[in-house]
Amino acid sequence: MTLAYIDTSCLVAVAFSERGAGAMTTRLRRFDRLLASNLLEAELRSALVREGVGGTGRDLLSWVTWVYPNRPLTPEFDRILRAGYVKGADLWHLATALFLSPSGAGLSFLTLDSRQGEMAGSLGFST
Numbered sequence: 001m002t003l004a005y006i007d008t009s010c011l012v013a014v015a016f017s018e019r020g021a022g023a024m025t026t027r028l029r030r031f032d033r034l035l036a037s038n039l040l041e042a043e044l045r046s047a048l049v050r051e052g053v054g055g056t057g058r059d060l061l062s063w064v065t066w067v068y069p070n071r072p073l074t075p076e077f078d079r080i081l082r083a084g085y086v087k088g089a090d091l092w093h094l095a096t097a098l099f100l101s102p103s104g105a106g107l108s109f110l111t112l113d114s115r116q117g118e119m120a121g122s123l124g125f126s127t
Contacts, residue, residue: 004031005067005097005125007111008043008089011060015048020112027110028063035107036064037096039089069099083122090116098123 010028013021028034044057076095080086086094090113097120101107104124111117117127 001032002030002108003033003035003106004028004108004110005093005100006034006036006040006064007093007109007113007116008036008040008047009112009116010110011040011044011057011063012047013112015044015053015057015060016051024112031108034064034110035067035097035100037093038066038068039092039096040064043089067096067100069096073099080119080123084119086116086119090119094119094123097125101125 006028010024012018013024041057041061044060048055048057073092073095076098077091079098080091080094093111094109094116097107097109104126107125109117109120109125109127111120111127121127
């Protein structure tokens with residue numbers, strides 16, 4: 001089974017038909033399962049309203065299996081921040097992915113954010 005943690009930037013690109021959205025959709029469909037923190041839902045829905053698109057993004061969100069950590073992500077936050085700085089939402093997404101796979105093995109991390117992608121790679125995820 002192929003698994004990927006997906007950052008909001010990927011679904012925003014698809015929702016707004018941004019450049020590369022077709023390639024991203026093709027890439028997303030290669031995975032058996034897409035995983036994400038439900039922070040992705042808040043970020044996607046906020047972007048839809050901000051851009052006046054309307055809707056809830058329900059079709060795109062149906063692609064995602066939600067991850068709900070059962071403990072604080074403090075150890076993951078510490079590990080990431082020792083490696084370098086990322087914004088708060090990026091920190092949460094990376095920490096959730098580390099919660100799933102502490103070594104990064106067997107889990108791809110998909111993002112269109114170059115800094116977040118660099119950090120994911122340095123943490124052991126394929127990007």
